[in-house]
Amino acid sequence: MxxxxxxxxxxxxxxxxxxxxxxxxxxxxxxxxxxxxxxxxxxxxxxxxxxxxxxxxxxxxxxxxxxxxxxxxxxxxxxxxxxxxxxxxxxxxxxxxxxxxxxxxxxxxxxxxxxxxxxxxxxxxxxxxxxxxxxxxxxxxxxxxxxxxxxxxxxxxxxxxxxxxxxxxxxxxxxxxxxxxxxxxxxxxxxxxxxxxxxxxxxxxxxxxxxxxxxxxxxxxxxxxxxxxxxxxxxxxxxxxxxGRPLDDALPPKTDTSTSEVVMAVRGLSVQGQFDDVSFELRRGEVLGLGGLVGAGRSELLECLFGITQPDAGEVSVHGRPVRFASPREAIRAGLGLVPEERRESGLVVGRSVEDNIAFPILDSVSRFTLMRRAQLRGIAGDLVAKLRIKTPTLDQIVRTLSGGNQQKIVLAKWLAAGTRILLLDEPSRGVDVNAKFEIHQLIRLLTAQGMSVIMASSDMLELLALSDRVLVMAEGKVSGILSGDQATQVEVMRYAVPRSANPAREAA
The missing domain is CATH 3.40.50.300 (P-loop containing nucleotide triphosphate hydrolases)
Structure with missing residues (x-):
């Protein structure tokens, strides 16, 4: 026809x-x-x-x-x-x-x-x-x-x-x-x-x-x-x-802001059917990238670290103190925040306002005798909207009506409001435009320069390599390699990401 x-x-x-x-x-x-x-x-x-x-x-x-x-x-x-x-x-x-x-x-x-x-x-x-x-x-x-x-x-x-x-x-x-x-x-x-x-x-x-x-x-x-x-x-x-103007799509030059201070240590962490025997350390000011193919267990690992799922084995310590988060609320109190892959399902309440979404992690701190300190909250939300360049007519705008890039910035804003020190990012630039992606990358750099530590799962290889100080590669639920910045190339990440049974070259290595 x-x-x-x-x-x-x-x-x-x-x-x-x-x-x-x-x-x-x-x-x-x-x-x-x-x-x-x-x-x-x-x-x-x-x-x-x-x-x-x-x-x-x-x-x-x-x-x-x-x-x-x-x-x-x-x-x-x-x-x-x-x-x-x-x-x-x-x-x-x-x-x-x-x-x-x-x-x-x-x-x-x-x-x-x-x-x-x-x-x-x-x-x-x-x-x-x-x-x-x-x-x-x-x-x-x-x-x-x-x-x-x-x-x-x-x-x-x-x-x-x-x-x-x-x-x-x-x-x-x-x-x-x-x-x-x-x-x-x-x-x-x-x-x-x-x-x-x-x-x-x-x-x-x-x-x-x-x-x-x-x-x-x-x-x-x-x-x-x-x-x-x-x-x-x-x-x-x-x-x-x-x-509407020429845009330098390149990221700012990568500078290593990590220190020797270990803010999170994970030993032998396992969730049956999702990932097994995962161990690593996260340093202050570091971006630790999570590389691997879809189904490698990266998202599941982040959810476990945030208390959404419970481990079957292993230990986690935050700032030298052993922790076992029974819920995300406990993880938030310990200074963790999660930006999930499916932001509309898990990261936002899209039927509520920009201000309300930024407020959710900090309701306890802006409330007294069940009455919310509205002026204090609006000040916090307004400052973050300006800092992150969130495009919204007002703080009362319903989040559903905003673009994907602005929704993603609101998820980041709520964790900044909560004083998060360890940020878990799952596909942080998924579904955002080139300008919003550029701004999110700049923000990650700024936050780590200020001492925040980031664990970032990304399927965007250029993003993973450009932002990560080290890359932890997973394959079939296991850690297959941890690559330093100079070792982490697209070829090396993919070499470790391919399951062992399908990668005889890695077997020989």
Whole structure:
């Protein structure tokens, strides 16, 4: 089947959308052709997510319209959006965790048999057929809550396929995927293009846009800056268009701020089925990077250190004192803070204000006789919003309405408010734009220069190598090596990250 590459499959014209104190979209035009990948980029807060939510029917625009199949709609609701074949796969998954993979894929368009009874066998068979067609392997009867972020992302893609979507919007689809899974995703997208599906690809990873995109639209401050054929623009020009000025993407020169003082010592720490016999020391002012492939046990290790899970064996000491945190509250009191990978699920209460989120770890210190010292709290929150350059109209702004980069800064702000001295970071720049990423990296450098110690798990190899004083590499739940700054190269980290059974070269080493 052939498709006219010039034919607009979907057109958005003059889209305007405002929230209290924020004009998110200022007359934005956007169009998508059949059988193309149209990339959408911009800093967090540029309006990309709002534009996609209008397309999906999750937001009603104040002005403008959406045209598809020759008909223009002043607004579309989610039901009409689905009927038109539009599917948006958000960065933060919207799956129902207790339901199985098969049940999630058919949620909202279930197959029924006689008497309206769910035909679970038919749904299961179709899911298996879809997965085999696209070479995906999932336990279809497994609850989605038992899967990792990468697998959940792929489940959502299968869900879109099952709906015969004509337009698929992918919001930061590779943020939680390994290199192999990214390659597989790109192969899937090539198949979708050949079938005439229009794909909107929202990403901060500019190299991916250059690799797979046909066209790219750049947004800034709620407006469309430009649309280019990808072949007509390079990465440096994309960055300049996004931020409105040339941006030196390099990190500041790395300076070793660590001392010989050990602030945390871990010996033989184990959690059955997650990681085993982990030992290391963390020094004052140090960034200790955690390298490894997805599933190596890095996130699980951070959760154990923070008291979310309990170890089956091993010892932890903080500032020379043995500790065993029964809960995160105890870890916080000992000076630890965790910035989780899934910030919206675990790091924030997105329905509450910026001020409230910054306050949660310090409620005891700003309360007296159950009455909160509101003026004191606003002062603390206001200072941190300014220090971290958090873009928010007011401290009362609901966190859900802010961009991913600003949400991540709020998670960091609450731990700074709590006086955290040991910061646990899990994928700190996941899903943030290049400018916010740069600012987060600068903040980490500043904090360690002031004596904070950081344990940072990152799948971004450049980030891991640029920020870490040492890199602890994990493979299959075990420590496979600890590399000093001059030893830590991309080749060496990957050599230790590959499981031993698949890495004869490391066996010989």
């Amino acid at each position: 052939t498709h006219d590459p010039r034919a607009p499959l979907l057109t958005m014209s003059g889209i305007v959308k405002s929230y209290p104190g924020v004009r998110a979209l200022k007359g934005v035009d956007f169009d998508l052709r059949a059988g193309e990948i149209h990339c959408l980029i911009g800093e967090n807060g540029a309006g990309k997510s709002t534009l996609m939510r209008v397309m999906a029917g999750a937001e009603t625009p104040d002005a403008g319209g959406v045209t598809m199949d020759g008909q223009t709609y002043a607004s579309i609701d989610p039901v009409r959006s689905h009927a038109l074949g539009i599917t948006v796969i958000y960065q933060e998954t919207d799956l129902v965790m207790p339901l199985t993979v098969a049940e999630n894929i058919f949620l909202g368009h279930e197959k029924t048999g006689r008497g309206g009874v769910l035909d679970r066998a038919a749904m299961r068979a179709q899911v298996i057929e879809l997965m085999e067609r696209f070479n995906l392997r999932f336990p279809v009867d497994e609850p989605v809550g038992n899967l990792g972020p990468a697998q959940r992302q792929l489940v959502q893609i299968v869900k879109a396929i099952s709906r015969d979507s004509r337009v698929i919007v992918l919001d930061e689809p590779t943020a939680s995927l390994t290199d192999n899974e990214i390659r597989h995703l790109f192969e899937l997208l090539a198949v979708f293009k050949a079938q005439g599906i229009g794909i909107v690809y929202v990403s901060h990873r500019l190299q991916e846009i250059i690799e797979i995109g046909d066209r790219v639209t750049i947004m800034r401050d709620g407006t469309k800056v430009a649309t280019h054929a990808v072949t007509d623009i390079d990465e440096s020009h994309l960055i300049e268009a996004m931020v």
